[in-house]
Amino acid sequence: MNVFDWLSNMDMPSEDHFNIAEIRFKNGRKDFYRNSDHISLHTGDAVVVEAMTGHHIGYVSMQGELVRLQMQKKKVANDDEIKKIYRVAHTKDLEKFEEVKNRELPSLYHAREVIRKMNLGMKLSDVEFQADNTKAVFYYSADERVDFRELIKVLASEFKVRVEMRQISLRQEAGRLGGIGVCGRELCCSTWLSDFKNVATSAARYQNLSLNPSKLSGQCGRLKCCLNYELETYMEALKFIPDVEAPLLTEKGEARLQKTDIFRKIMWFAYKEENNWYALNVDRVNEILTMNRAGKKPASLELDLEEVKIPIATLNSDLENLDRKFQNKNRNKNRNKNRGGRGDSRNPNQKNSGNQGPNQNRKNPNPNNPNNQNRPNPNRGK
Known part of the structure; x- marks a missing residue:
């Protein structure tokens, strides 16, 4: 999820600049890293960061005082052990990282085949390779405890990397995969929601919703997280x-x-x-x-029962205004038709010109009129 830095237009003291940045990885996973060398960073920059073994590449999503507030929200202390930012990623680093990411999808399909052959009760949803190609994290979901020790040995020998299996919930799985909800917007779990609270069926009952599992369930197969958004408001109103x-x-x-x-x-x-x-x-x-x-x-x-009584005079006046509106509309239509009929009944001997003046519909002068005897006859000589 992109973060808007609402403190970017404020002048902050350089000596008090917070040296911890928030780095974003695949599928919105974020973590805090310390900028000990005071590297000049901007939001969206690709940086090489410290990993458990080797290094990884992520993107700067937040820095400055907002990171301090975010750490307080997630209860991360400034003196905790926080990994380090090495440098801004070079072109060669990004090219190698792109080659490593191209391994993820084929590795995911192959690992699913291995799980199917070993008949393990787990669902593999995603895989993330480290930028230095030394480690791969496989994300899975399972209803029960799974013994995957043999699976780790097989995957490590085939991919030639250190394998880590990380279990996630169905809600987290839906957030990593992403999608569009029935509301027409992107899933909350894939954009901003990070705290997945328990959702009970009582939340739907309190809001007078139909207990239809197909309508109350999200793409994860569990009850929608948005059922909790207005629950407190309904609980307060239900007191009356x-x-x-x-x-x-x-x-x-x-x-x-x-x-x-x-x-x-x-x-x-x-x-x-x-x-x-x-x-x-x-x-x-x-x-x-x-x-x-x-x-x-x-x-x-x-x-x-309280019936709302509307005066009859008010109703009659509304109907009269409506009738008057339609009468004026029909009168304008008839007027336009009559104008068109008079325009077509002109003298056939009169030339049709688009540049005629305002006297274009004037009749020809009467030659028997003594006042018009000196005027030339337009039909003479034809």
Whole structure:
């Protein structure tokens, strides 16, 4: 995930510059490295960093005071053992790293074949080779404990590298693979979410969601992490919603709860013999519950219905405005048609010119008129 440095436009004292940078690796994996040599770095630079054995190449994702805040969030102390940044990666380093990365996909397929032959209950999802081609980390998921000691020996002898097997959860696996959720956005686990909390089915019940596993499950096969995002808000709003377990007793009959709008504090009830739903606010529901506990019954649920009455004059004025709008529209259409008809009924002997003036529709002068005798006849000589 890319990080926006909102402190980049601020002038920070050079002597107090924080010398730890956050480095990003494959599939968004990040770690902190110390810039002991005070190398001039910029966000996005490829750097050679220290590894357990040898070196690796990553990209600078964050530096400066933001790293200090990020370390506090992840509870990493400044005096902890933090690996070192060696230098900015050269062209030869990047070319060799590209050759090493080209080994990852064939190695992944081959390792899956070996796992299938050894009949191990594990799912291999990804592999990451170190930049110096001395180590390979295989990421897998499994429901039970797996003895992969023999597998490590086989893979190490075939790939000629040091092999490390690292187990990840199904949510972490989905985050490494990436994808698009049903919301149309990139998966949270592959962009910004790093703390995977437990998601229970009660989160869906509190939010009045249908308990459909296909809709509540994410691409990892587990309940969606986003079910926890608004859970606290729903829990706070549910404090004002009465708990209706038994039907409401009225003289008209028993009314059972059908639906609850938590934020609007409206509850819908329906009689057993009817198909209509009646909307009641929580105050009315509490009132009926209190009456039922005292052995009393209200006449019906309709007493709480509040109908919105709209004046008839307002409705009539709206209809008149709408009719007037359509009448004006039809009148303009007829006017345009009449103009087009008059334009086509011109004298056939008149020349059609696109540069005619405003008197283009004027009739020919009458030759019998004494006032027009001195005017030349346009049809003379034809």
